[in-house]
Amino acid sequence: MNASDAVRLPATTADDPRWAAVATRDRSADGQFYYAVKTTGVYCRPSCSARLARPENVRFYASCQEAEAGGFRPCKRCKPDALPLAAQHAAVIAAACRNIEQAASAPSLAQLAQQAGLSSSHFQRTFRDLTGLTPAQYAQAHRSARLRETLKQAPSVTAAIYEAGYGSSSRFYEKSDAVLGMAASAYRAGGAATVIRFAVGQCSMGAILVAQSPRGVCAILLGDDADALVRDLQDRFPRADLIGGDEDFEQAVALVVGHVEAPGTGLALPLDIRGTAFQQRVWQALRAIPAGATATYTEIAQRIGAPTAVRAVAGACAANALAVAIPCHRVVRSDGSLSGYRWGIERKRALLDKEKAQP
Numbered sequence: 001m002n003a004s005d006a007v008r009l010p011a012t013t014a015d016d017p018r019w020a021a022v023a024t025r026d027r028s029a030d031g032q033f034y035y036a037v038k039t040t041g042v043y044c045r046p047s048c049s050a051r052l053a054r055p056e057n058v059r060f061y062a063s064c065q066e067a068e069a070g071g072f073r074p075c076k077r078c079k080p081d082a083l084p085l086a087a088q089h090a091a092v093i094a095a096a097c098r099n100i101e102q103a104a105s106a107p108s109l110a111q112l113a114q115q116a117g118l119s120s121s122h123f124q125r126t127f128r129d130l131t132g133l134t135p136a137q138y139a140q141a142h143r144s145a146r147l148r149e150t151l152k153q154a155p156s157v158t159a160a161i162y163e164a165g166y167g168s169s170s171r172f173y174e175k176s177d178a179v180l181g182m183a184a185s186a187y188r189a190g191g192a193a194t195v196i197r198f199a200v201g202q203c204s205m206g207a208i209l210v211a212q213s214p215r216g217v218c219a220i221l222l223g224d225d226a227d228a229l230v231r232d233l234q235d236r237f238p239r240a241d242l243i244g245g246d247e248d249f250e251q252a253v254a255l256v257v258g259h260v261e262a263p264g265t266g267l268a269l270p271l272d273i274r275g276t277a278f279q280q281r282v283w284q285a286l287r288a289i290p291a292g293a294t295a296t297y298t299e300i301a302q303r304i305g306a307p308t309a310v311r312a313v314a315g316a317c318a319a320n321a322l323a324v325a326i327p328c329h330r331v332v333r334s335d336g337s338l339s340g341y342r343w344g345i346e347r348k349r350a351l352l353d354k355e356k357a358q359p
Contacts, residue, residue: 013055043067048078106139199245216270222343263291282316
């Protein structure tokens with residue numbers, strides 16, 4: 001072995017921090033370095049489950065190529081020259097997602113698992129860990145997104161339904177309200193014929209806009225500019241019939257403002273929650289966080305059964321259009337610090353301070 005073959009070693013292997021990763025079989029160290037054992041002539045990943053070698057027989061390498069240049073062969077147990085297991089799973093699930101997206105009708109769980117070379121239970125668990133959804137939920141979300149696009153272009157609602165992959169129009173209409181938040185014909189017309197009442201008020205957080213569809217409150221927006229909030233609502237429902245709220249609706253706005261000022265009172269209003277299956281699971285988890293408490297993005301990912309979908313959880317928080325009703329302000333970084341909030345970090349801090357001050 002010469003200096004070009006191996007990563008520089010400390011005085012003793014046992015003092016090298018990489019040895020601690022090997023001794024604990026730390027999977028997070030896989031790909032960062034490899035270790036070779038002089039007495040066996042093989043090199044391994046740090047997480048290899050083989051019997052732990054004596055430290056004086058271990059050498060560290062930065063890559064498989066360097067280890068093999070040093071005269072070592074790959075371990076048959078951990079296969080260090082192959083993709084890490086996490087990467088293998090990611091590739092398999094990415095291929096399954098493409099299969100779902102390209103299929104005329106959603107493939108069955110058994111078909112997807114067979115193509116992936118995994119058992120059905122193992123495939124379903126791995127798919128959910130990486131995407132935050134089951135294969136069936138992913139297929140439904142993709143079909144719903146495809147329907148939204150085809151409704152804008154297809155010659156008729158029926159044509160759009162079949163083009164999006166629904167086996168029959170009757171099956172779609174059973175769930176159309178949940179999928180689109182309105183009738184398919186109204187969605188195709190950009191929300192035309194959908195009546196949305198709204199009003200803009202003031203609270204300690206600045207301007208607040210509350211909007212309500214026939215299903216419930218569909219937007220609670222915060223900001224400094226009332227006109228900008230109205231434009232945001234118009235962009236969300238470009239052809240809906242937006243009507244300024246009457247006295248009865250002002251009471252609903254007062255309830256929302258009251259909830260902002262005194263979070264412990266709760267918000268007893270029906271909500272019109274629109275989002276993907278994954279977003280709705282995240283938002284449901286957010287609503288379970290008590291006022292005055294916080295949770296990290298990682299904790300929310302774990303609570304919805306998708307521990308690796310931390311970035312997707314953050315994306316769902318950013319997509320929330322129902323401020324305070326869906327309390328995305330209660331989600332913080334792993335170290336407890338505040339991260340991005342679509343209505344501003346200072347509002348997030350103020351909302352949390354207000355909740356913590358409640359008796």
